[in-house]
Amino acid sequence: MGFSTSHRFSFHTRATPDEVWSVLTCPVASRRYLHDLSLVSEWRQGSVVELRGADGHAATGEVVAAVRPHRLSFALEQGTAPCRIIGWDLRAHPDGTVVRLTVDDVEGDSEEEVEDVWLPILTALQSVLDPVRP
Numbered sequence: 001m002g003f004s005t006s007h008r009f010s011f012h013t014r015a016t017p018d019e020v021w022s023v024l025t026c027p028v029a030s031r032r033y034l035h036d037l038s039l040v041s042e043w044r045q046g047s048v049v050e051l052r053g054a055d056g057h058a059a060t061g062e063v064v065a066a067v068r069p070h071r072l073s074f075a076l077e078q079g080t081a082p083c084r085i086i087g088w089d090l091r092a093h094p095d096g097t098v099v100r101l102t103v104d105d106v107e108g109d110s111e112e113e114v115e116d117v118w119l120p121i122l123t124a125l126q127s128v129l130d131p132v133r134p
Contacts, residue, residue: 007103007114009122014096015129021069023128024088027052033124041074049074073102099125 013020023029027038034051037058041049043066051059061076064085073087085104090097101122103114 005105005109007105007109007111007118008100009103009118010098010100011122011126012093012096012098013126013129017069017090017092017097020090020097020099020129021072023125024072029128032128033121035121043068043072049076051076 015023023033025039025041025043027040030039031037036054038052039049040052041047041063043049043063045063045066047063047066049061049063050057051061059076061074061083064073064075065071065087066073070090071088072090073085075083075085077083083105085102087102087104089100089102091100101118103118105114
């Protein structure tokens with residue numbers, strides 16, 4: 001199966017790569033940036049990943065790569081929706097971490113559709129990692 005479109009986003013955070021990894025892989029923390037959904041997995045290559053909403057199960061998939069604290073990617077399928085590969089790359093920076101997100105999808109959603117979904121998630125993630133300080 002080939003992926004027809006890749007969408008890439010990035011931002012800088014003051015958090016360390018380990019802190020970013022912990023937020024990305026914690027079911028409780030994921031609810032704070034992922035539309036109140038929890039990501040649940042053992043976070044080992046080949047292990048199951050579940051996206052769970054308050055009303056139960058939303059999507060399942062498989063961990064494609066998990067190299068703490070540098071690379072995390074997983075495939076998700078939701079009902080009849082096409083598979084998507086979500087990839088997080090974390091690069092240490094002198095002032096924190098550069099966080100890169102790649103979303104690969106089969107259907108080739110438009111840039112605007114992908115931005116409408118993922119930009120609010122990235123904004124929420126960044127606010128979890130870099131809370132506003134007085």
